[in-house]
Amino acid sequence: MTVVNGQVAVLTSSEAIELAAALGDEFAKGAAERDRNRALPFAEVDALAASGLLAITVPALYGGADMPYSTVAEVFRLISKGDPNIGQIPHSHFVFLNQLRLQGAPAQQARIFPEVLAGRKVANAQSERGTKHVREITTTLTPDGDGRWRLNGTKYYCTGALFADWIPVLAHLGLDGPLHVAWVPHDADGLEILDDWNAVGQRTTASGTVRLNHVAVTEDLITDFAAEFTVPTTYGAVGQLLHAAIDAGIARAALGEASAFVTTKSRPYPDAGVERAVEDPLVVHAFGEMELSVRSAEALLAEAGRVVDNANADLDDQSAAAATLAVAAARAATTQAALDVSSRLFEVAGTRSALATAALDRHWRNARTHTLHDPAAWKIQHLGRWAVDGSLPPRHGQL
Known part of the structure; x- marks a missing residue:
């Protein structure tokens, strides 16, 4: 399947599972070779996006399939059976689309969800090194005028960032403020994505470093994260x-x-x-x-x-x-x-x-x-x- 008239196919649950099985079988053919050479699966991730499988949780309000997570999990299992690297790459795509569904304002949802239906991909920039534990975050959004903020910090284990169109960044709003998510386009000034992932396994997930140096973010691209758990x-x-x-x-x-x-x-x-x-x-x-x-x-x-x-x-x-x-x-x-x-x-x-x-x-x-x-x-x-x-x-x- 391909993008038609600027939008990927809106799949049914049975179509999604059948398609995931077929793509998983196809991805399996080159999995060992990609692992051996650490060849990043750009073509395979593009095929996954073009298939419509990355849009299956877009709410029906925005024209999506609004698929249950039981189906999404089976899609992930089938893709990962073929190549778990490709299975892991869109993990944050679905997690942050869920965050947008739960905490995004209608205008924010109306901006991002149609882009996903057009085949756009989402990654993540959450974890940091050198902090006391995994949930301690030092990256900050600081005020820069009316409705504008500047984002600074360094993130690690940013799975899929090299493939993504949007990179949601977990940061404090102000020095001591609650955690929020800044939705940063991949080509934003001051955003640097490094291909420095070097692990014994999952070698082609592109889970490298993201550096944020005074990246400009407008208020309409910031969603509340702390409220998620109240x-x-x-x-x-x-x-x-x-x-x-x-x-x-x-x-x-x-x-x-x-x-x-x-x-x-x-x-x-x-x-x-x-x-x-x-x-x-x-x-x-x-x-x-x-x-x-x-x-x-x-x-x-x-x-x-x-x-x-x-x-x-x-x-x-x-x-x-x-x-x-x-x-x-x-x-x-x-x-x-x-x-x-x-x-x-x-x-x-x-x-x-x-x-x-x-x-x-x-x-x-x-x-x-x-x-x-x-x-x-x-x-x-x-x-x-x-x-x-x-x-x-x-x-x-x-x-």
Whole structure:
């Protein structure tokens, strides 16, 4: 699909899932080579945007599909099964479109949402280094006359910024004011995007540095962020749901490649007394355990998507907490499945699978890198607190 008359296709849920599966299969063909050479997927991200998949959450009021997050999560899983780098690149695109939906003024929404329908892409500039913790922010918006502000700071882990048309920047309004989001166009004066991402996995997400030097921002492109967490919300749950979908995609891809390798390239162990590696009962049992792990993670992901949708339809403290806890369970399960399967595949595939030419190590590297975003142990901690005494989870973007 392509952009027609300045607008991408408005998809149905079934069309979105079918298209995501097809694009995921296509992206998988070059995933190993892109990882090996750290070749950034500009053409693939453009194809993703042109397909209409990046516009599926645009509200119906602005002509969008207004798709439920259960569908969005499945789209992410299918794309990430093909290449989790491409799956992660639009993560902030959907998170900040959700932020715009929740906190943007009608005029702000009327400006940005039509651009997304025209194929424009959104990234992020949130995290910083050298602060006490991940939620401490030093970037500031300082007054520069009536309705004008200047933005200064340095951001890291800015996934997708090199591909984006808009870069929402998390900053304090004034030196000690509440957190807000400044929507900065990619070509703004004083904005510098560095291609300096150098990690063991997720190597082509372009999660590098963004520098902001006295960037001019007008008030009509600033949305409130702090207010997000003063009322019941699924903001954090949505972001974490999509992270879980990426890990579920990694787990399924790792299991699929392990199966293909054992079927076509592995030799049987002599003590098994079989002709083919896939007939070894120990290998079969290991695959059964991995399949169980992946299916369990996928089921928790699907359930979490449904609970998020239910909460959005009838939002209060209890429904928001239910969404957060369901997503926490999915996030913990997909983290474990992605790490376990991407490591254990070498056990069942044998020595040949460790050759660099097989490129099977990328699954573990991708899983290990992506699952570090938010500690799974804290997901389990909040689940435990709820199970013990019914404590509701806190409201923030990492849960």
